[in-house]
Amino acid sequence: MEAGDLGAGAQRIRVSRDGKGVTDARVTVNDVLAAHEADGTYVVSEPASMPSGSRVNLLIVAGEDTLQGQAVVPAAPRITAPAANSLFSHTEDVAVEWTAEGSLAGFAVVTTAGRDVRTFEAGGADRRFVIASQQLPSNAGVEVTVIARARGVLAGPVTADSSFSVRSEAANAVVFRRTTPLQVLGGDMGERWQHVRVTAGDDVVEDAVLTLNGQAVPYDGDFGTYSTELSVQAGGELRLEVSRDGALFGVATGLVPEPPTVTAPSNGDSFTATAPLTVTWSSSTNPDRFKVGVSWSCGENCSTGEQFDVAGTARTFDLPGDALPTNTDLRLWVFGYNDGDFVGHFTPDSRMNIRGESLAVQGVRITSN
Incomplete structure (x- = not known):
């Protein structure tokens, strides 16, 4: 005999003898008569709800044999x-x-x-x-x-199985x-303008709901980013919440870095191409990293340059003098970046990229002699 998972709803009890279904048994569950379905399987409909502690009494009469079973409905997990x-x-x-x-x-x-x-x-x-x-x-x-x-407990002529x-x-x-985790990349967020790009795999996500410090950040289809103007002073926190399809994917938080101060070189300084151009700066907020950049004119309405990632503990970086153009005005700058802390369903490479930017040093030159 096999009576599995009796409880609320339709129940099935199989009665067999010597491996063959018994088709003429009388089967009741809590005095409700079960109907024979096929090959010794009996079906009975119990109440739609049988709460914890309800007793289940099973009675099977097959020829001269009588089998009884008792059980108590367990509490729901x-x-x-x-x-x-x-x-x-x-x-x-x-x-x-x-x-x-x-x-x-x-x-x-x-x-x-x-x-x-x-x-x-x-x-x-x-x-x-x-x-x-x-x-x-x-x-x-x-x-x-x-x-x-x-x-349950069975009493009567039952087999061991x-x-x-x-x-x-x-x-x-x-x-x-x-769902696919979201990649969230800030586009030089900072003290005023906030830009965020959201992707899922290779696809740009246009239907996310973003709030930044409680302010909605609308999607800009022209640039493929969520963008808004929001003023936050250096040292202030940016809190980004990202939702999609009614579910909160997570939260990212980060501080706006203090703008670094370039202490060397100064405007108009000149250096020879035989030595590296050392850039030094100060910063009291210890961002996650710095970016040191140099740019110069490459013609009318044209600018080019180089950028270098530098550890957040650094306060100096050597630009290779022989890789810079000679006798050309150079523009130098240092940005501090905080990557932010992400909690939720985001890819590991998500970054807020919150920027604090220095005033540029102008007119620095590498001389050819």
Whole structure:
């Protein structure tokens, strides 16, 4: 005899003898008569709800044999992870965790995504089950719930492999989403103008909802960025929230760096091409990194130059003198950058790129002799 997961809703009980289905048994569950479906399988409809503590009484009469079973509906588990509206990438496994009371036979972890319904089995001592990424749909919301199973007690002429269990009501359903993480790149954010580019894989994201310090940041289709004017003084914080499809993807925060002060060279200084051009600066806010730049004219309405990434601990950098044009006015500058701290569903290379910019040093020359 096999009676698995009795509880609320339609139940199926299979009665067999010597491996063959018994078709003329009388089967009742809580005094409700079950109808024979096929090959010894009996179906009975129980109430739509059987709360924790409800008793389930099974009675089977087959010829001269009488079998009785009793069980108590266990309490519904409570899901503790993942959190509602959590976001997972396509390659991430999803860990489902729950609490449950009493001695239990096992759990069913059930996922639903549209018509795609899947059930995973966990042991009675388990309170955690990891669903492999390949067993979940991509780019979809997924509802997960957990059902507890408790063993019943059988009395009568039953075989050793007979089973009788009852199920709890479903745990609190939690919906999570599997989607591509967003890459967020600030475009020289700073004390006044704020620009942010958002992509998902190779695609520019145009339908995200961005707020910066609580102010909406609209999408500018001409430039493919989210842009706004927002004044924040040096040392002030920028807080960027990114949502999409009604879900908060995460938050990025960072401080506006102090504008570095170039201390050498000075306007109009000259140097020979045989030695590097040393740029020094001061900065008290210790940004994540600096960018040292040099530019010069390459003709009418034309400018070119070089930029160099420098560690945030540095306060000096040598520009290679032999790589710079001679007898040409050079413009030098130093920018401080903070990358920001990202919490949420973002790619590891996301950066706020918050800039503090120095006043440029003008008219520096490399002489040829």
